[in-house]
Amino acid sequence: MNELTEIGKRAKEASKQLAHLNTDQKNQVLLLAAELLERSIPDLLEANAADLKQGEDMGLKGAIVERLSLTDDRIRGIAEGLREIVQLEDPIGEIEEMKKRPNGLLIGKKRVPLGVVGVIYESRPNVTADVAGLCIKTGNVCVLRGGKEAFHSNNALVKIFHKAIFECGLDPHMVQLVQDTSRESAIAMMKLNAYLDILIPRGGAGLIQAVVQNSTVPVIETGVGNCHIYVDEAADLEKAVAIVYNAKTHRPGVCNAAESLLIHKKVAVEVLPDIGKALKEGKVEIRGDRWTCELVPDATSATEEDWSTEYLDLIISSKVVGSVEEAVDHINRYGSMHSESIITENYSHAQYFLDRVDAAAVYVNASTRFTDGFEFGYGAEIGISTQKLHARGPMGLKELTTSKYIIYGSGQTR
DSSP: OHHHHHHHHHHHHHHHHHTTOOHHHHHHHHHHHHHHHHHTHHHHHHHHHHHHHHHHHHTOOTHHHHHHOOOHHHHHHHHHHHHHHHHSOOOTTOEEEEEEOTTSOEEEEEEEEOSEEEEEEOSOHHHHHHHHHHHHHTTOEEEEEOOGGGHHHHHHHHHHHHHHHHHTTSOGGGEEEOSOOSHHHHHHHHTOTTTOSEEEEESOHHHHHHHHHHOSSOBOOBOOOOEEEEEOTTOOHHHHHHHHHHHHHSSTTSTTSEEEEEEEHHHHHHHHHHHHHHHHHTTOEEEEOHHHHHHSTTOEEOOGGGGGOOOOSSEEEEEEESSHHHHHHHHHHHOOSSEEEEEOSOHHHHHHHHHHOOSSEEEESSOGGGOSTTTTTSSSOSOEEOSSSSOOEEOOSGGGEEEEEEEEOSSOOO
């Protein structure tokens, strides 16, 4: 597609400048962008209102509308995220090691940008700012292809970054937004090997799998989140109720929300009714096994499909298990390797869970909702990687870099 080819060419050209900016220059752009974001709150809310109206006309509802929505506080939070990125150490140029070989060669590894980062994402305008901020700090140009449901919001955000970059005397093409939101543009972007160094999908299972299966650009797979809370026989039951409620209801439409609940049979009679009552107050539908349905009157029977479903909604699956081993086996069979949590006061059970669960983030006595770049101290994240090559978990600054070997000689030949 002509638009993508032109975007790719401009991105490669802009990367020559961005890759060699010093930390102060990059931070200056981010601080100005944060200031402009706060100054532009009325304009951003107006653009977002247009997206919400369009979404209403399209029949969007529930979690997708929640992800799409911007508020005064969310915009200020985005700006604060950029300022936090400024405070973080710049990984670019870091010398990771340097060793001297017997022949006198000094061989080291230096951290450098990936180059041009493409991101295909759905319905979350905050991703636009998060990706732009992290990429600028790490010297990467970003090419953004958001969904049609957030088109006006994404455009407004990118214009703010363009203004900040331009006012700092730099090439605005360091951040670019694909204007064509058709399926064809996404497929074309997956084939943009000549210009993109990496492609990152952020969205539902359908989008992620489409990119993984069709892209000829190297892909970092980010997370579908079928996250579990396991309430152990040695759990503090008061903690358990509070954690389950938070993990399911705080923001049900995000990937680190809990989708599945496992409870040890020795505490199920005591705690499941309390969890059911709390979740009912949060308007959560429970789909459970036979034991859950007996202990929670409003629960409905779960199907095999429920155990592996990322609902992104006020729905949770629930199952009573006989041991921590059974809980771990269930999670490793049905989970998505995103975030899993055990509620227990038993050290051995906690360590077994930490060691045996195969996921990017594994918790003891805490909500899965903390799997987040900001909460982990990265300022923001470009996504939660659930794969094992290059990056895993919240992808902050270091995960947006690669390395090259640097070798100092004094005339050596081989």
